[in-house]
Amino acid sequence: MSVLILIDHAEGQIKKASFEVLSYGAAVAQQLGTNAEGLLLGTVQDDLPALGKYGITKLNQVSNEALNAVDALVYAKAIAEAVTLTGATVLVLSHNQTGKAVAAITAAKLTAGLVAGAVDLPDTTNGFVVKKAVFSGKAFANVAITSAIKIISLNPNSYKTMAGEGIAGVSQLNITVAAAAIKVTSVNRVKGEVPLTEAEIVVSGGRGLKGPENWGMVEDLAHVLHAATACSRPVADSGWRPHHEHVGQTGVQVAPNLYIAIGISGAIQHLAGVNRSKHIVVINKDPEAPFFKAADYGIVGDAFDVVPKLTEEIKKLKNS
Amino acid sequence: MKILVCISKTPDTTSKIAFKDNSTKFEENGVQWIINPYDEWYALVRAIELKEKDASIVIHLITVGGADIEPIIRKALALGGDEAIRVNTTGDDSFYIAAQIAEVAKQGGYNLIFTGKETIDYNSSSVGGIVAGLLDVPFVSLATKFDLAGSTATITREIDGGEETAEVQLPVVVSCAKGVAEQRIPNMRGIMGARTKPLKVVEPAAIEPLTHINSYGLPPAKAGVKLVAADNVAELVRLLHEEAKAI
Numbered sequence: 090m091s092v093l094i095l096i097d098h099a100e101g102q103i104k105k106a107s108f109e110v111l112s113y114g115a116a117v118a119q120q121l122g123t124n125a126e127g128l129l130l131g132t133v134q135d136d137l138p139a140l141g142k143y144g145i146t147k148l149n150q151v152s153n154e155a156l157n158a159v160d161a162l163v164y165a166k167a168i169a170e171a172v173t174l175t176g177a178t179v180l181v182l183s184h185n186q187t188g189k190a191v192a193a194i195t196a197a198k199l200t201a202g203l204v205a206g207a208v209d210l211p212d213t214t215n216g217f218v219v220k221k222a223v224f225s226g227k228a229f230a231n232v233a234i235t236s237a238i239k240i241i242s243l244n245p246n247s248y249k250t251m252a253g254e255g256i257a258g259v260s261q262l263n264i265t266v267a268a269a270a271i272k273v274t275s276v277n278r279v280k281g282e283v284p285l286t287e288a289e290i291v292v293s294g295g296r297g298l299k300g301p302e303n304w305g306m307v308e309d310l311a312h313v314l315h316a317a318t319a320c321s322r323p324v325a326d327s328g329w330r331p332h333h334e335h336v337g338q339t340g341v342q343v344a345p346n347l348y349i350a351i352g353i354s355g356a357i358q359h360l361a362g363v364n365r366s367k368h369i370v371v372i373n374k375d376p377e378a379p380f381f382k383a384a385d386y387g388i389v390g391d392a393f394d395v396v397p398k399l400t401e402e403i404k405k406l407k408n409s
Numbered sequence: 410m411k412i413l414v415c416i417s418k419t420p421d422t423t424s425k426i427a428f429k430d431n432s433t434k435f436e437e438n439g440v441q442w443i444i445n446p447y448d449e450w451y452a453l454v455r456a457i458e459l460k461e462k463d464a465s466i467v468i469h470l471i472t473v474g475g476a477d478i479e480p481i482i483r484k485a486l487a488l489g490g491d492e493a494i495r496v497n498t499t500g501d502d503s504f505y506i507a508a509q510i511a512e513v514a515k516q517g518g519y520n521l522i523f524t525g526k527e528t529i530d531y532n533s534s535s536v537g538g539i540v541a542g543l544l545d546v547p548f549v550s551l552a553t554k555f556d557l558a559g560s561t562a563t564i565t566r567e568i569d570g571g572e573e574t575a576e577v578q579l580p581v582v583v584s585c586a587k588g589v590a591e592q593r594i595p596n597m598r599g600i601m602g603a604r605t606k607p608l609k610v611v612e613p614a615a616i617e618p619l620t621h622i623n624s625y626g627l628p629p630a631k632a633g634v635k636l637v638a639a640d641n642v643a644e645l646v647r648l649l650h651e652e653a654k655a656i
């Protein structure tokens with residue numbers, strides 16, 4: 090009857106998104122009057138019993154190092170087996186890149202209804218209904234899951250991490266892990282930067298910045314805010330910035346606490362990737378730029394003048 | 410060598426999103442339907458490129474949808490592909506749709522199944538993974554590069570905070586993101602040719618959907634932008650700090 094929560098990790102570290110799903114899963118368990126357990130496939134350096142502070146009573150681990158690399162089919166089969174072994178009826182994981190690879194396969198293996206991209210706790214007053222973002226964040230749908238086992242993948246930055254007191258008991262699960270069919274030949278993680286999908290603050294630049302040589306001021310601003318950098322599609326298409334920074338309908342969808350758009354017009358396809366951000370700041374020299382309609386705060390002005398000043402003012406705030 | 414490309418329809422990216430019947434149905438009135446961009450620009454075009462290099466490759470398109478989807482499927486056939494299959498049913502549960510595709514795939518003996526990264530209306534990124542799970546073949550999500558040499562595929566995919574490259578033996582299911590191919594415009598020859606390509610209609614398998622959309626909603630409207638003068642950047646920082654508590 091329990092809620093099982095997948096703890097995602099890379100390079101020996103638990104990902105930030107996992108703390109969100111732990112907090113979320115614990116709240117779901119409380120709502121259902123049952124207990125929440127964690128599931129860790131592979132090995133990490135983090136203190137595992139301490140994860141109890143997010144509300145799980147037990148941590149199930151399959152400490153097989155083969156699971157440190159994600160072959161989606163192998164990984165999902167292990168998750169499905171863990172769900173069966175622990176008797177969980179709800180599985181919660183992040184709708185991050187790992188979740189997008191494994192949640193659906195797990196759903197197939199368990200014949201479980203899946204709501205991918207949940208943005209809120211389920212409504213369990215009448216059935217089991219989960220709110221999810223649809224139409225690229227322009228709307229949401231309330232989706233009822235009717236199967237016995239239910240899977241929810243939670244959109245990153247949709248639920249606040251809540252830590253209290255508590256220690257989780259760690260126990261090993263005995264699962265036979267199939268041989269990986271996917272042979273990873275290279276991994277290229279952007280070092281020293283905040284991953285875009287996990288960032289609390291995103292600083293994004295558009296064609297208004299004229300060329301890649303002008304991104305220094307965007308990076309400076311991102312740096313003082315400990316933010317990730319992003320861009321509009323034409324910027325990535327012109328090769329000014331790497332493709333993984335492109336946000337929007339056809340790029341990455343983000344929902345940070347703060348999104349700062351510099352020299353971006355605010356086309357509907359761009360907004361589709363950012364409109365779930367909590368606060369939006371727009372800096373654009375054209376007062377008619379459509380982005381202002383979707384913004385909370387704005388400055389009509391020249392980015393080359395405003396952005397360096399903004400960086401300075403934030404530095405002052407941080408030093409005060 | 411046979412490739413199956415999954416094609417879905419979505420409202421044009423500029424469509425107004427509204428709902429009817431007490432917010433239980435999407436308002437289709439006035440909506441332009443298009444091929445889901447990920448399916449068209451990346452999955453389908455990459456399959457066509459592979460066939461251009463190896464003429465022995467056969468490409469089938471599959472869509473799960475009602476008769477109203479046929480113009481979309483013809484448009485896809487105008488880009489390329491040898492024939493299309495329509496599973497004659499509608500639904501919004503990913504499992505239901507994927508299970509219909511898996512049924513057809515089991516009979517077709519495909520070496521490679523391409524889907525888009527996600528549909529831009531339901532944004533689930535789920536159908537491909539469920540198909541892979543039901544067929545019990547490897548799944549590579551969010552591919553940004555796809556190459557084939559014999560029966561070995563070399564695929565680069567998005568992972569959190571970067572990308573990874575891997576090799577896998579066919580058969581495999583791959584969800585395609587930007588980078589896998591470049592968008593193409595169908596030409597006159599393709600459009601004429603598409604009219605005579607076979608479009609098979611098959612009846613759905615008996616499968617229970619596992620989810621159901623009860624209702625839709627729109628996010629609360631923004632209160633309106635607070636503008637700060639360009640020579641008063643300090644005020645913006647104050648608002649972000651004190652009012653929004655975002656920095």
Ligand SMILES: Cc1cc2nc3c(=O)[nH]c(=O)nc-3n(C[C@H](O)[C@H](O)[C@H](O)COP(=O)(O)OP(=O)(O)OC[C@H]3O[C@@H](n4cnc5c(N)ncnc54)[C@H](O)[C@@H]3O)c2cc1C
Nearest residue numbers: 295296297321322337338339352353354356358374375392
């Ligand atoms: C199917 C489809 C999917 C798409 N998907 C995406 C997507 O995922 N993401 C995306 O971003 N786009 C997407 N687009 C493209 C989108 O429609 C826009 O063309 C694009 O977002 C525009 O990028 P931009 O705002 O950087 O450039 P522009 O529209 O050229 O805007 C530049 C802005 O900079 C301002 N500016 C110029 N100089 C300065 C200055 N010195 N200081 C301050 N401001 C200045 C201008 O006033 C203008 O508003 C898609 C389009 C289609 C058709």
Ligand SMILES: Nc1ncnc2c1ncn2[C@@H]1O[C@H](COP(=O)(O)O)[C@@H](O)[C@H]1O
Nearest residue numbers: 415417473524525527528533534535536
């Ligand atoms: N009704 C459908 N018919 C055929 N393919 C589909 C259908 N729905 C989704 N797909 C495929 O699955 C991918 C992911 O869809 P989704 O899981 O809805 O985000 C799409 O990009 C399509 O390639």
